[in-house]
Amino acid sequence: MASNDFVLGLKCRVCGKLYPKTAARFYCDDDTGPLEVAYDYEKVAPHVSRAKFQARPRNMWRYKELLPLEGEPTVGPQVGGTPLVRADRLAEALGVERLWIKNDAVNFPTLSFKDRVVSVALSKAREFGMRMVGCASTGNLANSVAALGSSAGLETIILVPADLEKTKIYGTAVYGARVIKVAGTYDQVNRLCTQIVQEFGWGFVNVNLRPFYAEGSKTVGFEIAEDLGWRFPQHVVCPMAGGALIGKIYKAFQELHATGIVHHQVTTKMYGAQASGCNPISECVKSGRERHKPIRTPHTICKSLAIGDPADGYFAAQLIRNTGGWAEDVSDAEIVEAMLLLARTEGIFAETAGGTTLAVTKKLIEQGRIPRNEEIVVCITGNGLKTQDAVFEALEEPITIKPTLAEFKALTGLDEPVAEPALV
Numbered sequence: 001m002a003s004n005d006f007v008l009g010l011k012c013r014v015c016g017k018l019y020p021k022t023a024a025r026f027y028c029d030d031d032t033g034p035l036e037v038a039y040d041y042e043k044v045a046p047h048v049s050r051a052k053f054q055a056r057p058r059n060m061w062r063y064k065e066l067l068p069l070e071g072e073p074t075v076g077p078q079v080g081g082t083p084l085v086r087a088d089r090l091a092e093a094l095g096v097e098r099l100w101i102k103n104d105a106v107n108f109p110t111l112s113f114k115d116r117v118v119s120v121a122l123s124k125a126r127e128f129g130m131r132m133v134g135c136a137s138t139g140n141l142a143n144s145v146a147a148l149g150s151s152a153g154l155e156t157i158i159l160v161p162a163d164l165e166k167t168k169i170y171g172t173a174v175y176g177a178r179v180i181k182v183a184g185t186y187d188q189v190n191r192l193c194t195q196i197v198q199e200f201g202w203g204f205v206n207v208n209l210r211p212f213y214a215e216g217s218k219t220v221g222f223e224i225a226e227d228l229g230w231r232f233p234q235h236v237v238c239p240m241a242g243g244a245l246i247g248k249i250y251k252a253f254q255e256l257h258a259t260g261i262v263h264h265q266v267t268t269k270m271y272g273a274q275a276s277g278c279n280p281i282s283e284c285v286k287s288g289r290e291r292h293k294p295i296r297t298p299h300t301i302c303k304s305l306a307i308g309d310p311a312d313g314y315f316a317a318q319l320i321r322n323t324g325g326w327a328e329d330v331s332d333a334e335i336v337e338a339m340l341l342l343a344r345t346e347g348i349f350a351e352t353a354g355g356t357t358l359a360v361t362k363k364l365i366e367q368g369r370i371p372r373n374e375e376i377v378v379c380i381t382g383n384g385l386k387t388q389d390a391v392f393e394a395l396e397e398p399i400t401i402k403p404t405l406a407e408f409k410a411l412t413g414l415d416e417p418v419a420e421p422a423l424v
């Protein structure tokens with residue numbers, strides 16, 4: 001296998017100590033700080049260009065020089081390349097001028113942005129020669145590890161909080177994964193997974209493979225910049241659970257600048273979205289606290305974002321402050337309302353995390369924190385078909401009629417034909 005000279009190693013985010021990239025290591029021995037993949041951007045720069053990226057198939061791997069694999073991807077070669085949708089009808093409803101939806105609700109194969117992180121993590125697991133892989137999950141990650149794991153012939157074991165939506169549990173088991181429901185919160189599931197990793201040495205994508213895994217999220221940022229014509233938006237609103245995605249989108253912008261792909265400095269303001277029933281990071285930002293206070297018992301319909309003690313919470317809050325952005329959280333009712341708004345203006349059915357992100361966007365605009373005349377990108381990260389229960393109560397049950405015109409007329413109150421616009 002070719003060696004990737006661009007990756008310097010795994011760097012501690014607290015003290016900067018560099019560790020070799022050759023092992024599934026995830027925290028610093030000196031201070032338990034999380035590790036992150038570090039690249040030599042001067043070395044990368046001569047090997048990348050806009051034309052080179054654009055000549056490749058439209059998926060996340062067109063940016064492979066800035067991803068941490070040693071060889072070619074072996075898991076999820078078609079992941080990514082989702083649309084950046086200009087959302088004029090939604091913009092009008094929100095009273096803003098220029099708005100885009102980054103639509104990862106249609107990511108391949110499991111309809112969330114998690115396919116990006118999982119394809120990197122499992123390709124890496126194979127490079128390490130691992131056969132048994134798994135994760136702790138709030139749902140979407142479970143779907144993705146199960147699907148991509150089975151496509152790669154890996155054994156998968158997946159642990160989730162027992163109260164997860166049925167659709168997410170069956171949408172994991174269907175791929176043949178071993179699913180274990182744990183009576184506890186996500187944070188308890190995650191602690192158990194850390195113990196499992198230490199005991200058995202398996203490849204858990206968001207535990208010991210986490211430094212590699214998280215890099216996959218950068219491709220959301222690369223795609224946003226490319227689709228805007230190789231530039232950065234002024235404002236990005238992003239959902240937060242563990243707090244990794246928001247930081248990686250920003251890291252992607254910085255890397256495009258560091259490698260000379262985009263000449264302008266990054267001045268994007270980053271905004272984080274959470275549900276009020278589990279808001280450790282937004283509470284931290286709003287209160288001016290340096291570190292988040294863990295939420296012991298999350299309570300929200302937005303289960304995919306319900307992480308009470310987020311691994312990257314500290315870094316997410318810092319990034320939001322440093323870029324001049326902000327964070328907010330919203331009620332379950334606001335989440336549902338925003339899911340309907342997105343569906344009814346843009347024809348995009350997002351899951352509860354998308355409702356959260358859009359409702360927070362609306363709130364930040366109303367607060368005057370995001371100016372109405374500047375460019376906004378809203379990150380929609382998961383599909384509404386997975387959390388349909390959330391909107392059932394807000395929708396009327398359709399009425400059943402007999403298959404007769406009389407019943408149709410009686411129901412609709414329409415006696416005369418309605419004039420259709422003339423076809424020219």
Ligand SMILES: Cc1ncc(COP(=O)(O)O)c(C=O)c1O
Pocket residue numbers: 112113138140141239240241242243244245246304305351353381382
């Ligand atoms: C749909 C969806 N959006 C966003 C996130 C947040 O990602 P992160 O944990 O990187 O903050 C998750 C995490 O589970 C998710 O499932």
Ligand SMILES: [Zn+2]
Pocket residue numbers: 012013014015016017028029030031032033
């Ligand atoms: Zn350290």
